[in-house]
Amino acid sequence: MNAPVDAGRLVWDGAEWDFGTLMRMHDACAEIAGEEMGLDWYPNRIEVISAEQMLDAYASTGLPLFYRHWSFGKHFAQHEAMYRRGLRGLAYEIVINSDPCVSYVMEENTATMQALVIAHAAFGHNHFFKNNQLFKQWTDAKGILDYLEFAKGYIQSCEERYGEMAVERVLDSAHALMNYGVHRHRRTAPNLLTEQKREQERREHDEKMFNVLWSTLPEKAAAPAGQGEEERRRALLQLPQENILYFLEKSAPRLQPWQREVLRIVRNVAQYFLPQRQTKVMNEGCATYTHHRILTRLHDQGRITDGAYLEMLHSHSSVIMQPEFDDQRYSGINPYALGFAMMQDIERICREPTEEDRAWFPDFAGSGEAMPVLRHAWAEFRDESFILQFLSPHLIRKLRMFHLVDNASEPVLKVEAVHDERGYRRVRRALARSYDPAWSDPDIQVVDVDLSGDRKLILEHAVSEGRLLDEQEARQVLRHLASLWSYDVLLREVDPVSRASLREHAVSPPR
Amino acid sequence: MQILDRRLNPSGRSLPNRQRFLRRAKALVQEAVRDASAKRDIRSADEGGEVSIPLHGIREPSFHLGSGGIRDHVLPGNKEYSEGDEIQRPPSGQGGGGSEGSPDGSGEDTFRFVLTREEFLTLFLDDLELPDLAKRRLVDGADPAWNRAGYSVAGSPANLSIQRTMRNSLSRRIALKRPKPEEVEALEAEIAALEGDPAHAEKVLALRAELERQLLRSRRIPYIDPIDVRYRRFEPVPRPVAQAVMFCLMDVSGSMTEDMKDLAKRFYTLLFIFLQRRYKHVELVFIRHTHEASEVDEETFFHSRETGGTLVSTALEEMQKVVADRYPPNEWNIYAAQASDGDNAAGDSQKTARLLVDTILPACQYYAYIEVGREGEHGIPGFPRGPTDLWRTYEALVNAGAPLAMKKVRHRREIFPVFRELFAKRGVTEGASA
Numbered sequence: 049m050n051a052p053v054d055a056g057r058l059v060w061d062g063a064e065w066d067f068g069t070l071m072r073m074h075d076a077c078a079e080i081a082g083e084e085m086g087l088d089w090y091p092n093r094i095e096v097i098s099a100e101q102m103l104d105a106y107a108s109t110g111l112p113l114f115y116r117h118w119s120f121g122k123h124f125a126q127h128e129a130m131y132r133r134g135l136r137g138l139a140y141e142i143v144i145n146s147d148p149c150v151s152y153v154m155e156e157n158t159a160t161m162q163a164l165v166i167a168h169a170a171f172g173h174n175h176f177f178k179n180n181q182l183f184k185q186w187t188d189a190k191g192i193l194d195y196l197e198f199a200k201g202y203i204q205s206c207e208e209r210y211g212e213m214a215v216e217r218v219l220d221s222a223h224a225l226m227n228y229g230v231h232r233h234r235r236t237a238p239n240l241l242t243e244q245k246r247e248q249e250r251r252e253h254d255e256k257m258f259n260v261l262w263s264t265l266p267e268k269a270a271a272p273a274g275q276g277e278e279e280r281r282r283a284l285l286q287l288p289q290e291n292i293l294y295f296l297e298k299s300a301p302r303l304q305p306w307q308r309e310v311l312r313i314v315r316n317v318a319q320y321f322l323p324q325r326q327t328k329v330m331n332e333g334c335a336t337y338t339h340h341r342i343l344t345r346l347h348d349q350g351r352i353t354d355g356a357y358l359e360m361l362h363s364h365s366s367v368i369m370q371p372e373f374d375d376q377r378y379s380g381i382n383p384y385a386l387g388f389a390m391m392q393d394i395e396r397i398c399r400e401p402t403e404e405d406r407a408w409f410p411d412f413a414g415s416g417e418a419m420p421v422l423r424h425a426w427a428e429f430r431d432e433s434f435i436l437q438f439l440s441p442h443l444i445r446k447l448r449m450f451h452l453v454d455n456a457s458e459p460v461l462k463v464e465a466v467h468d469e470r471g472y473r474r475v476r477r478a479l480a481r482s483y484d485p486a487w488s489d490p491d492i493q494v495v496d497v498d499l500s501g502d503r504k505l506i507l508e509h510a511v512s513e514g515r516l517l518d519e520q521e522a523r524q525v526l527r528h529l530a531s532l533w534s535y536d537v538l539l540r541e542v543d544p545v546s547r548a549s550l551r552e553h554a555v556s557p558p559r
Numbered sequence: 560m561q562i563l564d565r566r567l568n569p570s571g572r573s574l575p576n577r578q579r580f581l582r583r584a585k586a587l588v589q590e591a592v593r594d595a596s597a598k599r600d601i602r603s604a605d606e607g608g609e610v611s612i613p614l615h616g617i618r619e620p621s622f623h624l625g626s627g628g629i630r631d632h633v634l635p636g637n638k639e640y641s642e643g644d645e646i647q648r649p650p651s652g653q654g655g656g657g658s659e660g661s662p663d664g665s666g667e668d669t670f671r672f673v674l675t676r677e678e679f680l681t682l683f684l685d686d687l688e689l690p691d692l693a694k695r696r697l698v699d700g701a702d703p704a705w706n707r708a709g710y711s712v713a714g715s716p717a718n719l720s721i722q723r724t725m726r727n728s729l730s731r732r733i734a735l736k737r738p739k740p741e742e743v744e745a746l747e748a749e750i751a752a753l754e755g756d757p758a759h760a761e762k763v764l765a766l767r768a769e770l771e772r773q774l775l776r777s778r779r780i781p782y783i784d785p786i787d788v789r790y791r792r793f794e795p796v797p798r799p800v801a802q803a804v805m806f807c808l809m810d811v812s813g814s815m816t817e818d819m820k821d822l823a824k825r826f827y828t829l830l831f832i833f834l835q836r837r838y839k840h841v842e843l844v845f846i847r848h849t850h851e852a853s854e855v856d857e858e859t860f861f862h863s864r865e866t867g868g869t870l871v872s873t874a875l876e877e878m879q880k881v882v883a884d885r886y887p888p889n890e891w892n893i894y895a896a897q898a899s900d901g902d903n904a905a906g907d908s909q910k911t912a913r914l915l916v917d918t919i920l921p922a923c924q925y926y927a928y929i930e931v932g933r934e935g936e937h938g939i940p941g942f943p944r945g946p947t948d949l950w951r952t953y954e955a956l957v958n959a960g961a962p963l964a965m966k967k968v969r970h971r972r973e974i975f976p977v978f979r980e981l982f983a984k985r986g987v988t989e990g991a992s993a
Contacts, residue, residue, distance in 0.1 A: 091560065092560050093562075094562045096566055101566070107573055116579065118582070120576040126671075128673065152565075216583075224619065226621070228622070372638075373634035381633070448635060450633070451632070451633050452634060453629065456627045462645055466642050482631065490622050490624055525621060
């Protein structure tokens with residue numbers, strides 16, 4: 049079935065490559081990705097970088113131009129030390145969700161690795177970024193590079209004007225709350241291009257801005273706040289508010305305009321990363337499936353050598369390695385492995401379904417071509433819903449998954465479900481839920497401000513399943529929160545059903 | 560489709576972040592550097608390398624769930640379990656479950672990274688400062704260098720610039736039309752040729768008048784005028800005394816054990832590193848003494864044994880001699896560190912004190928006395944060991960205001976604190992005591 053290798057048709061041969069080779073690889077991949085797979089991608093920009101630059105990019109969360117902060121230096125030092133000791137290799141590529149889509153490839157890669165990286169990042173990830181609903185709704189691929197440029201410049205100008213330390217303090221605090229700087233439920237797509245203009249307008253506007261907190265202070269503080277008063281206040285402050293950074297930006301009484309803008313920058317970056325956190329399995333699954341399929345097709349067509357194909361398979365299989373739970377190397381489920389296995393499983397269900405598959409997936413079992421199903425899945429789902437929809441009993445059996453419940457109040461762990469008829473749905477539900485941020489991240493919201501008293505900010509953690517916050521870290525974060533808010537902060541951990549307060553953390557701002 | 564080559568972009572983009580990180584973690588890193596240098600062989604203490612600092616100090620906190628409550632795990636690779644099985648909880652931390660880790664995936668509680676040599680040393684010596692820097696700053700050393708700086712109209716005859724003076728003279732002569740000697744000669748020759756010929760009598764008369772005028776002109780316009788004269792000008796430029804010599808003085812009599820010598824050696828090494836940071840060129844002189852002193856090489860200094868009494872003054876005399884021979888104090892920064900167990904012959908104290916105050920201390924930038932002792936020697940409560948002879952001698956000098964630093968050291972780990980104390984920033988200590 050393999051076409052004989054024809055030297056004239058080879059896209060590349062051997063380990064050496066130059067820019068012409070990259071160009072040929074890109075075109076060959078584009079042919080298969082476009083015609084056979086029906087992918088749809090942003091225009092590609094491939095940037096060749098050195099290992100040191102790759103470490104750089106690593107340290108600043110993969111973004112090419114990021115503002116300066118010590119924590120990136122810390123990550124750099126950590127990666128560098130591990131890299132030097134040989135504990136960790138470097139990623140072969142980093143890809144940025146932007147339009148045009150920027151993929152970084154390392155100069156040390158062999159020709160085969162470059163082809164793999166191009167197929168993986170420049171087509172797989174690229175398609176996913178462009179088509180997945182989460183990315184479409186929550187990120188602005190066109191604006192991100194310009195926005196980062198603006199953010200970097202803005203933070204730098206703040207440092208010049210107000211001093212590095214002052215800026216660092218705000219950034220530290222904002223970073224601690226970064227995960228709570230996102231709107232999880234929103235309607236309009238962001239437009240980062242207008243952000244810069246906003247900043248200028250903000251300064252002028254700010255002087256005139258109506259600040260709810262101040263306006264309620266003098267006379268009304270004396271009057272007893274009735275029920276209606278409380279309602280009005282909460283509506284004005286948009287409470288309860290899950291986006292803590294947004295709340296601080298809008299309502300913290302003593303922040304300077306530039307500090308509000310810094311909060312906004314951190315918040316926007318966090319928002320930009322939100323879809324990535326929710327689609328790790330799918331995104332990597334899509335990219336891995338794509339590179340595997342493209343390179344296999346090229347090999348079928350006799351356009352790459354057997355040696356190159358084997359090299360590709362070697363790194364491919366180490367990427368999708370999934371150690372078992374009792375293995376020394378086990379550190380959670382490998383998103384590449386699970387994602388790729390699920391994509392392949394969907395392909396199998398489309399092509400050669402069993403009776404079981406027909407019963408479980410009547411919509412597409414035996415539909416023949418897998419790509420329409422995959423493209424639909426890649427566009428419309430995130431990890432949680434994707435697993436809930438598409439994880440098949442076949443794959444649960446293959447990976448021998450089981451669901452373990454760890455109840456701290458009991459002396460033993462309990463196996464709740466295994467890969468059998470009774471367990472499939474329960475395993476699948478439990479796995480899907482573990483990918484749901486609403487489940488895995490503590491649900492913390494700003495619920496009230498004691499306006500008539502000491503302006504104490506009150507937050508609530510809706511505790512689920514008795515899982516309380518890590519106390520020490522929570523206090524540290526609250527200290528950061530208090531320094532932004534400038535008054536006392538109280539975090540209540542509340543049982544959502546009984547409304548009983550399980551634990552309280554009160555922190556005062558640093559004097 | 561675009562391909563960009565970014566490899567040529569300036570590297571070190573992360574440098575500002577790194578500096579910020581080091582500044583942030585400075586206290587921790589400094590601690591780590593101190594620990595690291597204590598563990599290492601002190602000769603390689605200044606080589607930089609990997610240090611680890613506790614993670615909690617540079618933690619970026621975030622809200623996350625602590626232990627407790629009900630947790631679900633879905634794990635791959637089931638081999639034996641079936642529904643409803645109960646499994647013993649694995650011992651906390653690592654275990655069969657393998658699912659509990661810190662949220663960032665790294666279970667380490669220390670943070671390891673690599674410091675460059677430069678960073679290592681900067682941190683190592685950061686809050687140390689040379690003593691008496693104010694008095695003899697590196698930059699404005701007492702002995703300035705003279706650099707050429709153009710020409711001046713005044714100066715000493717030795718600096719006369721003949722070339723420049725002659726050039727000025729020549730241009731002035733041309734400008735004022737001073738006759739050249741050849742022109743005068745030519746006139747005289749012409750007069751001589753025409754003289755006696757009546758046909759030319761009128762012309763000769765004219766020529767004579769011309770000659771007269773020319774001669775007058777050359778008398779009035781001097782060949783070299785004072786305004787032509789130029790001198791080479793020199794400017795004094797403060798020259799840093801870029802060289803230092805370090806004298807290691809040590810009592811090697813029988814009472815000094817190997818441990819004590821090792822302590823002393825560590826102090827010397829530290830001082831040496833410190834000086835190397837400050838001066839381009841550092842020389843070492845080793846002087847050992849028993850009842851007589853001699854200059855020796857490093858190997859002999861530390862390792863060969865001697866017997867005899869103890870006369871500290873002999874070492875000081877030897878040092879004085881070496882200074883006079885090879886290290887004039889205006890060209891060399893002189894540092895001296897003396898290590899001893901404190902013994903000295905009873906009659907020698909007076910002489911030692913006089914030598915120090917009169918000749919050694921004025922020549923030195925810094926003189927440190929380290930009294931080494933055995934570990935635990937000071938440990939008997941209620942029976943404090945009295946100060947040694949030498950300690951008493953030096954203490955009297957210090958009380959009288961002599962610029963002499965003295966400390967007692969009993970264990971290797973005390974070396975660095977002592978060193979730090981000796982070299983603590985002058986401003987800080989003065990400020991504290993004021």
